[in-house]
Amino acid sequence: GQNIDQPTEMTATEGAIVQINCTYQTSGFNGLFWYQQHAGEAPTFLSYNVLDGLEEKGRFSSFLSRSKGYSYLLLKELQMKDSASYLCAVREGQGGKLIFGQGTELSVKP
Amino acid sequence: DVKVTQSSRYLVKRTGEKVFLECVQDMDHENMFWYRQDPGLGLRLIYFSYDVKMKEKGDIPEGYSVSREKKERFSLILESASTNQTSMYLCASGGAGGYGQYFGPGTRLTVT
Numbered sequence: 001g002q003n004i005d006q007p008t009e010m011t012a013t014e015g016a017i018v019q020i021n022c023t024y025q026t027s028g029f030n031g032l033f034w035y036q037q038h039a040g041e042a043p044t045f046l047s048y049n050v051l052d053g054l055e056e057k058g059r060f061s062s063f064l065s066r067s068k069g070y071s072y073l074l075l076k077e078l079q080m081k082d083s084a085s086y087l088c089a090v091r092e093g094q095g096g097k098l099i100f101g102q103g104t105e106l107s108v109k110p
Numbered sequence: 111d112v113k114v115t116q117s118s119r120y121l122v123k124r125t126g127e128k129v130f131l132e133c134v135q136d137m138d139h140e141n142m143f144w145y146r147q148d149p150g151l152g153l154r155l156i157y158f159s160y161d162v163k164m165k166e167k168g169d170i171p172e173g174y175s176v177s178r179e180k181k182e183r184f185s186l187i188l189e190s191a192s193t194n195q196t197s198m199y200l201c202a203s204g205g206a207g208g209y210g211q212y213f214g215p216g217t218r219l220t221v222t
Contacts, residue, residue, distance in 0.1 A: 033210040042200060042213035043153075050208075087153070089210065095160060096141035096205020102152035 004101035006088050011107045012078055020073045020104045022088030033098065034062050034073045035087040043087055047073065075106075083108045113137075114214035116201050122220045129188040131217050133201030139212075141205045142184035144168075144176060146197040147216075153200070159184055191221045 003025045012018040024032070031050040035043035049055055049064035049071060061074040075082055085105050089098040117132035135142065143158040145168075155168030157176040165176050173195060177185045184203075188195055198218050202211035 031208075031210075035210070042215050044213070045209050048208045048210060091205065091210070094206070096139075096211065097143070097155070097158060098205060098211060100153040102150070 004088055004090060004099055006086075006101045006104045008102070009105045009107070011109060012075075014078055014080060014108055014110050016078050017074065017076050018078060018106065020075075020086050020088075020106065022071045022073070022101055024069050024071070024088070024090050024099075024101075026069075026090050026092050026099060028092040029066060029090065030093055031091040032062075032064055032071050033089045033091070034060075034071075035089065037085045037087060037103070039084075046086075078108050080108050080110070082106065114201060114203055114212050116199075116214040116217050118217050119215060120218050120220075122222065123188075123191050124222055125192060127188075127191050127221075129191050129219065129221075131186040131188075131199055131201075131219070133184045133186070133203075133214055134182050135184075135203035135212070136182065137203065137212070138181065139203040139205075140181070141203060141211075142178065143202040143205070143211060144174075144184065144186045145200045145202065146170070146195075147200055148197050156186065191219075193221050195219065196221045 006022045034046040037043040047062035085103040087103045088101040114135045144156045145153045159178045175187045201214040205211040
């Protein structure tokens with residue numbers, strides 16, 4: 001069956017680094033996505049991994065290990081505006097359907 | 111820039127009313143999706159469509175129907191609104207490429 005797990009909440013300090021983990025069990029894996037969602041707003045795309053390894057994009061990086069069913073999102077030089085929910089999502093097969101985790105609520109403190 | 115728009119940001123309806131939520135995308139995407147999002151439950155897929163006049167049930171289709179008469183437009187219909195359908199409704203399109211799905215701004219529906 002499909003299962004995506006990520007921590008419910010995390011807290012970090014401004015300027016620090018935080019890693020948000022995501023584990024998944026799916027069939028027909030065809031990519032993993034990370035989205036950011038601020039309160040009351042729509043999710044916005046952050047990153048995409050389909051092959052093993054690290055994808056870096058500015059302060060944000062995402063890692064994937066397909067054999068372990070594991071990904072993480074790394075946020076560096078945290079800013080207050082990074083306080084948001086971070087959603088891990090897996091695509092199965094060739095269509096566009098995504099399976100979403102429940103999201104990790106990140107609070108950045110001064 | 112991809113744009114997904116939804117007909118209303120906030121909507122208040124009475125129990126038993128028929129409710130239409132409209133979604134329009136301007137990127138010629140074949141795939142369109144309707145989700146609801148509730149605290150502690152995350153994003154749950156209601157219905158999706160891979161092409162005009164095609165629809166498939168998601169994880170929680172009960173109490174909902176959809177219509178896709180044109181490629182750019184995907185409508186969610188609550189046949190007889192109930193209080194447990196009070197939620198944030200999000201429409202999305204795309205998903206087959208490397209940018210995943212693009213989301214509309216959401217409609218916060220309250221059923222009283």
